[in-house]
Amino acid sequence: MNDQNSTCNADALKKGNWVKLICGASNQDLPSIADLCAIYGAAGVHCIDLAADEAVINVARNALDWVQTSYGNKPWVMISLSDGKDAHFRKAWFDANLCPTNCSRPCQNICPAKAIENTGGVIPEKCYGCGRCIDRCPLGIIEEQDRRLSLQDFTPLLKAIKPDAIEIHTAPGRSKAFKKTIEEIMKGGLQFSRLSVSCGLQGSGINYEKLAEELWIRHEALRMHNLKPLWQLDGRRMSGDLGTGAAKAAVKLWEKIRPIAPPGPLQLAGGTNESTIKYLPKLKGPEGVAFGGKARKIIQPWLQEAQRKRISLREWPEGWEAALSEAQQLINPWLIRKSS
Ligand code: SF4
Numbered sequence: 080m081n082d083q084n085s086t087c088n089a090d091a092l093k094k095g096n097w098v099k100l101i102c103g104a105s106n107q108d109l110p111s112i113a114d115l116c117a118i119y120g121a122a123g124v125h126c127i128d129l130a131a132d133e134a135v136i137n138v139a140r141n142a143l144d145w146v147q148t149s150y151g152n153k154p155w156v157m158i159s160l161s162d163g164k165d166a167h168f169r170k171a172w173f174d175a176n177l178c179p180t181n182c183s184r185p186c187q188n189i190c191p192a193k194a195i196e197n198t199g200g201v202i203p204e205k206c207y208g209c210g211r212c213i214d215r216c217p218l219g220i221i222e223e224q225d226r227r228l229s230l231q232d233f234t235p236l237l238k239a240i241k242p243d244a245i246e247i248h249t250a251p252g253r254s255k256a257f258k259k260t261i262e263e264i265m266k267g268g269l270q271f272s273r274l275s276v277s278c279g280l281q282g283s284g285i286n287y288e289k290l291a292e293e294l295w296i297r298h299e300a301l302r303m304h305n306l307k308p309l310w311q312l313d314g315r316r317m318s319g320d321l322g323t324g325a326a327k328a329a330v331k332l333w334e335k336i337r338p339i340a341p342p343g344p345l346q347l348a349g350g351t352n353e354s355t356i357k358y359l360p361k362l363k364g365p366e367g368v369a370f371g372g373k374a375r376k377i378i379q380p381w382l383q384e385a386q387r388k389r390i391s392l393r394e395w396p397e398g399w400e401a402a403l404s405e406a407q408q409l410i411n412p413w414l415i416r417k418s419s
């Protein structure tokens with residue numbers, strides 16, 4: 080990566096106007112990923128968080144090379160790994176032969192990724208594991224499939240992908256697994272710019288103080304390897320497209336954790352959307368934000384139309400301009416924030 084771009088991305092974390100796009104730790108929908116990277120890269124995000132999958136990274140890098148040539152921006156490529164079972168690394172599955180022909184298909188109607196076919200089952204590449212379909216099935220036939228990488232696959236994959244940044248999804252009670260994961264990552268001798276730790280309270284049954292203690296344990300593990308941290312506070316996972324309530328959850332987590340968190344930039348995720356910034360103080364906000372579901376939802380009409388036309392959004396000027404304008408409206412208020 081061009082040093083100037085890398086410095087600019089790192090500086091955004093210091094200035095407090097860092098923005099990350101989350102494509103999804105299990106999202107493998109290559110045409111959409113290419114378009115998402117192109118649109119949000121052009122809009123000015125500093126980092127794009129992608130599935131740890133060579134095909135995904137290849138299409139993302141192609142799109143980002145184009146962004147650099149056309150707009151001068153080069154966001155970091157971050158990949159997501161996990162130190163234990165985690166909703167971000169699952170996919171839904173069901174046997175469509177078991178579905179009654181008169182089912183009104185509530186699973187399909189609720190799916191934000193349009194990952195369920197009209198008459199068939201889940202399209203695995205498109206499913207990003209939000210889980211919303213699972214409780215909707217009156218027959219209870221939708222299962223979760225765990226799609227995490229195993230520890231021994233990390234080193235060869237990291238060598239092949241060479242990400243600029245790595246995120247580890249962790250959870251309270253998994254500090255030993257976290258340390259092992261870090262050790263495995265470091266075995267490969269890979270150089271990268273930032274190690275992000277993604278953690279939240281959802282489903283853990285612990286309080287804010289306990290969560291901060293968990294982060295301090297991870298801070299110690301990062302310090303031992305001389306890694307620069309980024310703390311991703313996961314408010315209400317994969318829910319940014321659901322509205323204001325989700326935005327408040329992410330902000331509340333930041334407010335409670337901020338005074339007791341270990342050193343390093345804090346970034347909001349899990350429920351972030353256009354409302355998030357309204358709930359934050361003007362000057363002393365978090366260092367950054369990550370947008371996932373909301374970022375995808377606002378440009379989805381153009382993504383779908385481009386796919387229907389079997390072209391990239393970059394080949395369709397009207398669609399490109401409209402989608403880029405939506406993306407800029409979401410992220411510009413963050414890009415122009417003052418230093419905290
Ligand atoms: S609703 Fe969520 S979990 Fe279910 S198929 Fe769609 S993306 Fe996957």
Ligand code: SF4
Pocket residue numbers: 173175177178179182183184185186187215216217218219220221
């Ligand atoms: S809701 Fe259940 S039964 Fe109906 S189409 Fe979906 S998976 Fe099949």
